[in-house]
Amino acid sequence: MTYCVAIKVDAGLVFCSDSRTNAGVDQVSTYSKMYHFNINNSRQLIITSAGNLATTQAVIARLRKDIKDGATPNLASVENLNEAADYVGEISVAIQEKHANNNTNVSFEASFLLGGQIDQETPGIVLIYPQGNHITTSAHTPYLQIGESKYGKPILDRILKPETGLDTASLCALVSMDSTMRSNLTVGPPIELMTCATDSFFMQHSVFDADNEYLRSLTKSWDKLIVEAFLQLPPVGYIPPQEG
Amino acid sequence: MTYCVAIKVDAGLVFCSDSRTNAGVDQVSTYSKMYHFNINNSRQLIITSAGNLATTQAVIARLRKDIKDGATPNLASVENLNEAADYVGEISVAIQEKHANNNTNVSFEASFLLGGQIDQETPGIVLIYPQGNHITTSAHTPYLQIGESKYGKPILDRILKPETGLDTASLCALVSMDSTMRSNLTVGPPIELMTCATDSFFMQHSVFDADNEYLRSLTKSWDKLIVEAFLQLPPVGYIPPQEG
Incomplete structure (x- = not known):
């Protein structure tokens, strides 16, 4: 499994991905799932991937x-993010079909988060399904997830709004990743974080290893703060007086 | 879908279940999924169920x-919780097989949480799988879940220990249910809560409707406390000085 989240706020984009791949619990490896395409410093695209590793590697290589x-099209020639998503979706479907022909027991499926800024277009993110179609964000749902998405979803719902700053959105992505790693063995470090401020055409990339001091301090602080928050809840059945 | 959680702490047992059933998004109903068997005030058993509603209703009726x-055996005659779980598992498998024979497109599977106290035995809880086998808790994992379990799992992991009091365990079950309802449309009120103090042979039963004032206050408080906790986290990359 895998966990990747991408966030689109007014200030820019945030991408976060784990690096654990597994085929069974005793075949575990570490692979980056985040790919960066910087084209002439005028278009910056990020792809994160989940699913069959052979499929995702073949897609990125292509x-x-x-x-x-x-070639026509390619990531340097597409006019906008929508065209880029169609193009990546078509390649993904073609590669899956090539291998799926004679194999019904194995899943060759892969899904992708694609985002960035193309020239002066508004930055954006899309989720490309294994079937090649795609969706984007809305003001009410300014994020997209692939992989093991359930554990890390509640904090995204609570915190993210279009006007959330890039620093807060980055922190929210890391907390979402932390909750997922805590509950699912197949999601693990190094954690990659990529942020891109709107119109800056500059990607800031951070990698947090398992023993990264900040990541450990974040995990510990969040554990402590959640327990403290829980202890402040009204006891079962007690209705606190209305605040004036 | 459904969400049920059962908790076993030294002080007793807690059961919590939602009441939404659905077969597709436009066929939604409200059914209690919590069944209480009080046998001569000397054995108290609770069952909560998830899965095919016809299967669970047939099992409870049987x-x-x-x-x-x-009949031999029955819930009044079994000597302990382990025997009770074997017996319920056998009935569940028999009922599933009866209907599954000629239907391969429909799932007749059901799973159950069974718990309580039988005479002077130590109270306990078990999870009965659709295949009829079952597992119980451990000191490190003092709870069991069926149905849509992922969203509500993190808070259980953070709070519950064998020495946790019944009030705190009950509150934890409700917060776990609240997180699940927030993220999954197929889990909904009324929420039922049942607690049983060890050796009391008395079950305390509460039902929280959608507009229950306490449940609304809990949801609102938890929302606010989580956001406050998040805002206290160290900013990305900042490592707080070690405490003396």
């Missing part, structure tokens, strides 16, 4: 080859 | 009939 070959 | 008929 995307890089198409740019190099000047 | 359990009641077996007690009435004095």
Whole structure:
């Protein structure tokens, strides 16, 4: 399994991904699931991936080859994020079908979060399903998730709004990742975080290893704060007086 | 879907269940999923159920009939919780098989949480899988869940220990239910809560409707406290000085 989240706020974009891959519990490896395409410093695209590792690697290799070959379309030629998503979706479906033909017991499915800024277009993010279609965010749901998404969803719902700052959105992504890692063995460090301020065309990339001091301090603080918050709740059946 | 949680602490047992059933999003009903068997005030058993509603209703009906008929075994005759779980598991499997014979497209599966106190035995809880086998709790995992379990799991992991009091365990069950309802449309009120202090042979039963003032105050307080806790976290990359 995998967990990746992408957030779109007015101030910019945040991407966060784990690095654990597994095929069974005794075949565990570490692979980055975050790919960065910087094209002439005028378009910055980030892709994070979940699902079959052979499929995702083949998709990324094909995307890089198409740019190099000047194929039509490629990530350097698409006019906007929507076209980019259609293009990545088509490649993903083609690669899945190639291998799926004679194999019904294995899933070759993969899903992707794609986002960034293309020229002067508004930055955005999309989720590309294994079937090749895609969705984007809304003001009410300014984030997208792939992989093991349930444990880390509540904090995103509580905190994120379009006007949330990039620092807060980054922190929220890390807390969401922390909750997921705590509850699911197949999601693990290093944790990658990528942020991009609107119109800056500059990506800030951080990697947090398992023994990263900040990540450990975040986990510990959040544990403590949640327990303290719980202890302040009204006891079962007690209705606190209305505040004036 | 459904969400049920059962907690076993030294002080006693807590059961919590939602009441929403659905077959598709436009076929939604309200059914209690909590069943109480008080046998001569010397054995108190609670069952909560998830899965196919026809299967769970048939299982409960059969359990009641077996007690009435004095069948061997029945919930009044089994010597301990382990025997009770084997017996319920066998009935559940038999009922599933009866309907599954000619229907491969529908799932008749059901799972159950069974718990209580039988005579002077130590109170306990078990999770009965659709296959009829069962597991119980441990000191490190003093709770069991069925149905939509992911959203409500983190708070149980953070708070529950064998020495946790019944009031705190009850509050924890409600917060776990609140997180699940918030994130999954197929889990909904009324919320039922049942607690039983060890050796008391007395079950305290509460029902919280959608507009229950306490439940609303709990949801609102938890929302506010979580956001406050989040705002106290160290900013990304900042490592707070070690406390003396």
